[in-house]
Amino acid sequence: MDAELTPLPWQAPLWQHWRARISAGRLPHALLIAGPAGIGKHRLVRALVAALLCRQTRADGSGCGRCPGCRQLLAGVHPSLQWLRRDPERRDIGIDAVRDLCQALTMTSHDNGVKVAVIDPVDALNINGFNALLKNLEEPPTASHLLLLSRRPMVLPATVRSRCQLLRCTPPTPEQARDWLAEQLPQAGLGELEAILAGSLGAPLAALQHWQPQLRERHARWHRVLERVMAGELPPLQAAGQIEVLREGRDIMLEFFTWCYQHALAGAREALADAASARLRRWLQMGEAAVAAMRGVEANASPQLLLEAAFERMRQTPRTAVD
Template structure:
């Protein structure tokens, strides 16, 4: 059974307590807050033959089939490869499932994640099933970026924002999930994960603190002219592009904030505070705004899976970053 996260208790009671369910739900929120687990928990409850007050029983034939991954009335739609699009042929297969009669005489439940990974043809192919699903079918759509969805997709679903836990609740949960990490490390991981505790665990598994230390050291050497943009771009080959653009976007925002407020409490994590302060004092605000616009544009290309030359892209970023000090 999917894990039940404490910050979802209120929403779960609301969903599980419904006498009648909508034909389609859009569960949305940031990455790493447990939306998929919530959808799987709801899926199990909807398929269960003897659901309890708040959960699937876990013991009936339906629950056992679902646990074994062989439930005939359950369909999970995901990209065939990580970070790839959901294709129109995959959605057509789903539509064929939706129009079939339930084999166990109850509901059919579909889970799609992430729904924004559908290309335009796939999204259009889903619309009919969303509007008029066959029989007693419930579609659970999970989205990390609902702004990327077609309005016609969103309008056909009950849209449900999933809660981001408080920092205190996240740290309490992380203390159990990452018992070998120090309090300081867990705070740092949660900050890097933008407050999403499951994302913090994933970042820890990726070695993100070591990756960030490498990048921060490289940025400092770049500004001291001890390493070139080309050397750094090649040395960061193992670090995800999206992670790099997220950090540089965050740093440019912190520079702008400090230029406007001179609030030292708003300089971000300790590893870059002196650099942020230095660049804020030495850089022209227009240059910061221009590089931030450029970073956001490139980040969007990365998200849209554009065919990019990684080394040239990072070189362009670092050349601009190295040119920031100086008021000209």
């Protein structure tokens, strides 16, 4: 269980740097932990939090997993840690949640140690949420740390960004990703590992999730709908009704279009190999439709309209081969 409190293998250089700063008591008040999905940002944040809250860290600076602090952290009940997540029912994180979090950082901690708050993800704050956060960043309470997770740091307000120190999570090399995934999925063959990694843009934690039967089943369902759209068998309006992202919101919408995009690229690469240009055009068109739709999701456009528009674009290229 204590493995959860250690960084992932490819995070070793980052870990060396930041654990040394923690040991020296020189961790900045606010850290912006940035990087794409599925490469281990959460795992690194947990390791950092453990290093801050553990009472007897190991030689490498990581949490021991056994002391009262680590046990409370593992059980999700550490009184000096606040972890703010987006309410799945809501589109964003508002002012009240951020105020409560910042207020908790100003209280004396139960054992006179540090207080830690995580915002996961900070990208989800609305404008009032950012203003409340900014107050905390301008006047940081003593002995407190804010860890802000972000997939898209460049879209955060410059006033917030400039008051945080950036910790950019780097993705693993393809070999590191494959070796780690092979350890997690000993039952999978090399070909399967490489296929799910390619389908996750090399992000190993995302690949691990994609291995789950429910996800594999969902992707197969998406695939069937798209195949029928592109074959002209299913009108866009009807197809959009069959994609469950309409009910499940923004995150799954992004997952769907990312999946489309990755699938399109994989198809394009395959088509390049047999130099069938019509097939290539078709897959690239699918990729472009997915990118356009992802931008629409970012801009909070209507899911129904985005799906219809994407399917309309995907349908325009004639289908020439069965993949």
